[in-house]
Every structure is written in C-alpha cells, then in structure tokens.
Amino acid sequence: MTVRDDGDVIRLEGACRVEEAEALTALLQAGLRPVDLALCREAHSAVLQVLLAFRPPILREPGAEPLRALLRSATARSIAPISAHDADVAQQKLDKSASGDVKTTRRAE
C-alpha cells in the first residue's frame, strides 16, 4: 500500500506504481487534501500526472531526483535545476524526519 489515506493528509510512500494513480485520483476527487511525499521514493508518470492535474498542496517533497525537480515544476510551474548536493541534503532531512515520524506514531499508539 503506497497511497495511504490518513484522513486529513494523503501519504505516498515507497515506489508508487501506475495502478496507484487510480487510487490517488479517487482520494483527491473525494476531497482535495494535502499530499505528503516525504517517503515517496519513485512515482510512476501516471501518479505524478494526477498531482499535476489536481495540484493539491504538497506537504513535504520527495527526496529523490528527478522526481523532486519534476514535482516542483508541476506544482509551482517553475523549473528547478537538479543538484546532487540538494538531493543529498533533502535525503538526510528525509531520513531524520522519517525516523521522527516513526516515534510520533508509536507515541500515538
């Protein structure tokens, strides 16, 4: 399950495959909500295209290039240069925030 409905937020995690475009479409059609991509490693074009069409607020960007740069251009309509350094920094932040997330969820349980 890589497209997860978390109520107020839709989370994309891991590698999102073509068939998940349909699930994401249904969720966004049911109510436009922020989408969290922090843990999204790869997204099929069809999934990216849903984000391009619905333009939901992006809560956290993915760490992986060129997905991140594409997503920026899709949502902000601006063109982002790719820099390996940026991607590393983003990945580190991502790792930290990901481990932080796990803790919060555990506490919530």
Place this chain on the structure above:
Amino acid sequence: VSEDLLDIFVTEAGELVDRAAQDLLALEAAPEDLGAQESLFRAVHTLKGSAGLIGFAAMGELFHAAEDRLSELRSADGSLDRALGEALGAALGLAEGWVAAVARSGALPLGAEQQAAPVAARLRGAAASQSAAAPPASRTAPEWAEPLLAAAAPSGPAVAIRYRPRPDSYFAGVDPVAVLGAAPELRAVSVAPREPFGALADYDPFTCNLLLTALSAAPLAEVRQAFRFVADEVELVEVEGRGEPAVSPEAAATGRDRGTSRTLRVESVRIDELSGAVEELVVAKNALAHLAEQAVTAADPALARALAEFQIGLDRRISRLHDSVTRLRLAPLAPLFRRFPRLVRETAAELGKSAELALWGEDVEVDKAIVDALFEPLLHLVRNAIDHGVEPPAQRAAAGKPAQGALRLSARTSGERVLLELADDGRGIDPGRIRESARARGMLDADALARLSDAQAMELIFSPGFSTAARVSDLSGRGVGLDAVRAAVLSLGGRIEVRSRPGEGATFLISLPLRLRLAQLMMVEAAGEPFGVPLEALIETVRAPRDRLTPVRAGQAFVWRDRPVPVLELSQLLRLPPARAADDELRLMIVQAGDEPAAIAVDAFGERIEAPLRPMTRLLAGVPGLAGSTLLGDGRVLMILDLEALIG
C-alpha cells in the same frame, strides 16, 4: 592451433560479436552515432584479425568485407543505411553460430564458406550510404528550451529534450518519467500537461497527458540512446552554453576501453569452486552453532559463553563472505537480451510478418547460472509470441494496429527477485480456444473446463502436450511446448504466469531469484521427517492445548486473535502418514493463505537456521510445495517447503 589460442579466440570473439551487435542496435536507433560507428568498426576489425590469425578463412573474409563497408562509411561521414545494417546483422548472426561451433569442436562448422558467400556478397553490394551526416544541429536554442537554460545555466554544450509521450503510453507499459530519469547528466527538468486537463470529476488517470522538457549535459548520441525506444516522441536539440567542444568520438572510445580494463576475467569454474567452498563453510558454521548449544549443558559456563560469542562473530563474517561471493556471480542480462532483437526481426520475416523487440532493464544483474539458463526458455517464448501472437500485417491493419508488431522484453528487480516480462501486442490468448483445445485433447472434461476461470484456462497452455497451433510451424512447433519453458523456469527456482486480453496481446511474467541466497529457515517435524520452512512465510507460531480445536464441517478450526482460522495437518498436505499418536499439545504455524490466515499443524518445532537454498533440480523440480533443498550441518538433506504452493 593450440587449445589456449582457441580458448582465447572463443572468449574474445564472443565478446566482440556481442559488442558489435550492441553497437548495431544503437546505430539502428541513431544511424549517425559516431561513437557507435567507431566501436562497431573496431569490433569488426578485431574479429577479422583474430579469425585470420587462427586460420578461419571464411570468417576472416566475411569480416573483411564488413570492415571495408564500415571504413567507407567512416571516411564519408555517412550514416548506416538499412541494407548495410541488415547485412552486418546477418554476418554477426553467422559469427555467433560459428563461435559456438568453435567452442564445441575447435573448428568452424562444415559449410561455413557456403554460408559466408551470400552474406559477403550482400555486404559488398550494400555500398555505404553516401548521404552526408545530417547538417549540424542548430545551436540557437528553440523557444521552449530557454527556461531550461535559464534554470540550469550549463557551462558547455547541452542537449535540450522535449518529450511528448503518446496518450496510450501507460497502457503500453511506458513510464515517461522513468524514461526521462534514465537520460544521462540531466541538469534541469520540467513537466506540464500536453493539453488542458478539463473537468477533474472525469479525470482519467490512465491517459498520458504530459509534456516533459529537460536539459542534459551528455553528448547528443548518449541522450538519443536513452530515448531510443520512444525516438518518434522526442525532440532533441543541441544548444550551447559556453565554450568547450563536445567530446570527440575517439576520446569516447578510449574512455570505453579504459572502463573494460578495470575488470578482471576469471573462469567461471573458479568462482563456482569458491562459492562451493563458501557454502560448505556455511554448513560447517551451522554445525558449530549446534556444538555451542551442547556446550552450555556439558561444559564450563564461561567457556560455553565464549564459544557462543565467537560463533556469533564467525556467523556475521561468513554471511558477509557469502554475500560477496554471490555478488561475484552476478552478471548483467544485457548480453542475453541483446541476442533477441535481431532474432525477432529475422523470425518475423521468415513468417511473413514484421516485428520489433524493445529491451528494458538490460543492466539488471542476476546469478550467471540463471543468465545462462534463460536463453532457451526466452527464445521459445519469443518465437511463440511471433508465431502465435503477432498477426500477419493484413490482419493487424484490419484490427487498427500498426503493421509492425511490438514486443517488449523487460527486467526489473523486486527485492531479492528479478521479474522478466515478455509482452507482445498481438492477438492475445483466447480462453475459449484454450478450452476447446484442452477438451479436444482430452485433458479435462467439459464440466471441469466450464468451472475454470479464464485465467485458470489460460494456465493450461503450460500443461504438457498442449498446443493450440492448428499447424505445426517450423519455428515453435518442434514438439517443445510451453511446459518445457515452465519446467526450465521452475528448475531455476522461479515461476511463470501469463496474462492476456484477446486482441490486445499477451504478457508472460517470469519471476526468478536474483541469486542463490541464504534462507532463514525454521525447522519443523511432520511424519517423523524434518522440513525447513522459510521464516518469511510464517506470521507466528502457536502452542495451544488440543481442545481448543473446533470442528467445522469436514475440517477443524482454531481461534487465533479472535477469529477462526482453518487448521491443516502438514503430514496430510504432504501426503505422508502421521508419525505418531496426536499428543495433547497443538503446534501450529500461522501462515498467510491467499487473503486469509491459515494454521498448519506440525509434530514439533525445531531450531532456526540459515542455509543456502538450492532450487529443486530435475525430477523434483515439478513436485508442488517444495521450494528447494539444503544441506544440514550433519550432512542430511533438508527439504524446504513452499507453504503458499502447498496450501494453494
């Protein structure tokens, strides 16, 4: 000719033929690719030389003719035309067969000269195309590339990419973002809808509506190579940042040579010896674990503890060693895959059809033994797809398809497995025809056939003795059916399935282990025999008093986490006699059976071990429910169960 010289010839010529075939493929996509032309020329030149050196005159003359044409091409700055490409392909095809023959018998096959003559004549007839290279691309950037240049500000020459994937790309299995992502040295990317999306309530997630633009700092030829399968959807324009000339083809070629010299050629037999030794070490390590346990009761506690600690350290190091050795055995699928595009074209032509094969994921690496064993089954599937799948051009035109059939062979890894797919866009598999055929052959009666779902009916094509071909063709009707393909895949520890929609083509999916790996196993006992169960198959193990079983109709159920799960006896699943009278305690393995959990009762739980999993070979490969075997520390063979197949 000495043995040594022959060995060197076989290895080198094999590699050169591979490389030349690869360059030819690149040139078909981009006929004026100077790097590929240069590389092809060198390969052909070396093939000519080594054939001459060893006294294989027919081969030497053939590649002499090829070299002449390529040399003309080089001096004329021309591009490779179709006639020359096909003649070169034919020459490489012959050479591939000859090299195999030399490997077997030490000489070219009888009749090699007669084989070579017509191909050499074709080569001599195919004068190199005199058309000069395409005029140098305009260095002024098109309007659409301006924002990219502004964002990335490249310092040297760059290639602006505009990619408009077709609306049906997703159905065709193309992931445009992944295609773009695979392009070398991207400096900037952007995405926009090709057309406005319209009402979002009617949004169709499976119609591709993207316009991708990007800037790459790689040479044009390399960028073109990345988009070779979608060439007609991509526009590439060379643009200039500042100064610096593009890398010359010579420099690119030397770079390539430098790359190859970093590898060390080792005979695969030696690697096999090494990995055999490491596997024995793993077995010995397990025996040590056993001794360490005994020491706890029999020896001085301090000694036992020291032994246990030592054993854990050894364990970790041996696992690392095993890992490195198995990685040594990994080889890319590329040389295997690249044999197919030409084969597809030729096979299709023989049948009066037209088909092209696209390759994906050639750089995926799997165990060399698996690469070697895949050629036959893939060859059969490819021939099958062209023979039975792809329709004749007239029929395709009537169905509104392009005259040329499209095949796609792809590989990707998924965890510790590699997934291969062979897809065609032909007539697909008609479950109705399969049922008819199965009834005609008396494989199943009408009732049983009617009960099968379409998907189950389609699985019948893998049964022995099944063939729907009305006539036996030269190609795939050699008495070898898809059952042989399935047997080959099973013997590699893999699985095969087929998906198809009538009229839209068929896809064969093969899932294989990436390597022979260390499996985490739990030992269990049933019918007095030990068996191994892969830990990943277990959800939980449970011990409970027998009176917690509830009879449900013909079977029994056990309440696990507030829900009833069916209980199956392992000895019954394996059709073995129960070993002893049931005692009062139940020992259950909770496993996933499809969507629901199930419980499998065993006589005893044993220790957990780590052991190399060998896929079943030969006779046992067809036995359902067995995933493989392994050797225990005491020398006994342990059968490893495939629980999913056993209860499925």
